[in-house]
Amino acid sequence: QVQVVESGGGSVQAGGSLRLSCAVSEYTITRNCIGWFRQAPGKEREGVAVICGNVGTRYYADSVRGRFTISRDIAKNMAYLQMNSLKPDDTAMYYCAAGAPARPLVEDQYIYWGQGTQVTVSS
Numbered sequence: 001q002v003q004v005v006e007s008g009g010g011s012v013q014a015g016g017s018l019r020l021s022c023a024v025s026e027y028t029i030t031r032n033c034i035g036w037f038r039q040a041p042g043k044e045r046e047g048v049a050v051i052c053g054n055v056g057t058r059y060y061a062d063s064v065r066g067r068f069t070i071s072r073d074i075a076k077n078m079a080y081l082q083m084n085s086l087k088p089d090d091t092a093m094y095y096c097a098a099g100a101p102a103r104p105l106v107e108d109q110y111i112y113w114g115q116g117t118q119v120t121v122s123s
Contacts, residue, residue: 002027002112006096009117012086020081020117022096027112029072030054032100034079036070037107038092038119045095047105049081059104063089086121094119 008020022034035050049070050059058070069082079096094117099110 002098004096004098004112004114006094006114006117009094009119011120011122014087014121014123016086016121017082017084018086018119020083020094020096020119022079022081022114024077024079024096024098024112027077027098029077029079029098030056030074032098033104033110034070034072035097035099035101035104035107035110036079036081037095037097037110038090039095039116040089040092043092045107047107048094050101050104051079052104061105083119086119088121088123090119091121092119093117 003025005023033052036048039045067085072079096114097110098112101109
């Protein structure tokens with residue numbers, strides 16, 4: 001049974017940094033894509049950063065490009081999201097997901113999801 005477990009969320013002041021981790025079991029992370037999504041209160045869930053395939057092609061939302069970095073440790077079957085220069089607008093529940101999407105930053109075809117980890121950025 002595939003399990004996806006996020007960790008590393010917390011509260012930070014604007015300008016600070018956090019590193020989220022995603023542990024995936026029973027699913028090889030290079031198989032397709034591992035993505036980070038977020039959902040703020042009252043808003044739809046949006047794709048933040050995705051890494052795909054053996055090559056590790058990366059995709060970023062415009063709102064986080066240059067501030068967030070997605071990476072992975074293949075040996076540990078884990079993915080990470082390094083978040084720098086955080087803004088209050090980054091406050092959301094962050095989810096890790098695995099799947100084979102036609103459009104990497106769109107959640108539709110991600111099969112396996114974690115429970116999420118909360119990130120709160122104060123001004």
